[in-house]
Amino acid sequence: xxEVEQNSGPLSVPEGAIASLNCTYSDRGSQSFFWYRQYSGxxxxxIMFIYSNGDKEDGRFTAQLNKASQYVSLLIRxxxxxxxxxxxxxxxxxxxxxxxxxxxxxxxKP
Amino acid sequence: ETGVTQTPRHLVMGMTNKKSLKCEQHxxxxxxxxxxxxxxxxxxxxFVYNFKEQTENNSVPSRFSPECPNSSHLFLHLHTLQPEDxxxxxxxxxxxxxxxxxxxxxxxxxxxxxxxx
Numbered sequence: 001x002x003e004v005e006q007n008s009g010p011l012s013v014p015e016g017a018i019a020s021l022n023c024t025y026s027d028r029g030s031q032s033f034f035w036y037r038q039y040s041g042x043x044x045x046x047i048m049f050i051y052s053n054g055d056k057e058d059g060r061f062t063a064q065l066n067k068a069s070q071y072v073s074l075l076i077r078x079x080x081x082x083x084x085x086x087x088x089x090x091x092x093x094x095x096x097x098x099x100x101x102x103x104x105x106x107x108x109k110p
Numbered sequence: 111e112t113g114v115t116q117t118p119r120h121l122v123m124g125m126t127n128k129k130s131l132k133c134e135q136h137x138x139x140x141x142x143x144x145x146x147x148x149x150x151x152x153x154x155x156x157f158v159y160n161f162k163e164q165t166e167n168n169s170v171p172s173r174f175s176p177e178c179p180n181s182s183h184l185f186l187h188l189h190t191l192q193p194e195d196x197x198x199x200x201x202x203x204x205x206x207x208x209x210x211x212x213x214x215x216x217x218x219x220x221x222x223x224x225x226x227x
Contacts, residue, residue, distance in 0.1 A: 004152065008150075034215065034216075036216075042220065043200055043218035043219060043220050043221050044153070044200075044216075044218050045218070046215040046216065046217075049215060088152075088153065090153075097155060098155065098216065099152070099155075100152045100153035101152055102150065102151065102152045103152075
């Protein structure tokens with residue numbers, strides 16, 4: 001089983017819609033969860049982190065964590081074409097290493 | 111400007127060449143990392159340095175040799191690479207080596223796109 005799994009996409013949503021990005025992880029001891037955004041040809045940049053079960057909101061972004069289901073998601077409300085990028089889920093393993101998923105490519109159509 | 115600067119941005123080298131990648135962080139962080147990003151594969155952690163001490167080496171072949179002279183600079187020395195080593199090499203830094211803390215996300219440089227011919 002892959003340590004961090006994401007649907008590679010592409011996920012295509014119309015402008016103004018909610019984009020929902022999902023991630024599952026295998027290490028039950030994982031404590032920290034991050035979402036990075038990577039534009040084509042650029043480096044990843046952190047957009048959200050979450051440590052506790054539940055929702056965490058920051059502007060148009062909401063991260064959701066369910067440790068019992070080993071599931072973390074990112075919702076992007078009012079999606080804009082500028083949100084088109086690859087979104088990387090990253091999880092801190094119980095021994096502290098940060099493991100990345102392959103990423104989900106999001107395309108927001110005007 | 112990400113606060114983490116990598117040079118060169120692009121590098122083409124033959125299998126017998128020796129070259130070095132350079133990374134410099136201007137964020138006052140304590141930890142620095144090398145990651146490899148290949149097409150259709152997740153980011154792979156290669157090396158971690160915490161206060162200049164190497165704390166992690168993820169079974170990376172010896173043809174990759176890291177060097178961290180101080181907490182602001184990190185090098186990756188390359189020699190006798192293989193074509194499958196062609197990838198984007200990303201340097202990152204963080205404030206606290208315990209990456210579970212909310213004040214220590216990774217800050218990435220723009221990467222070096224390496225092509226081995």
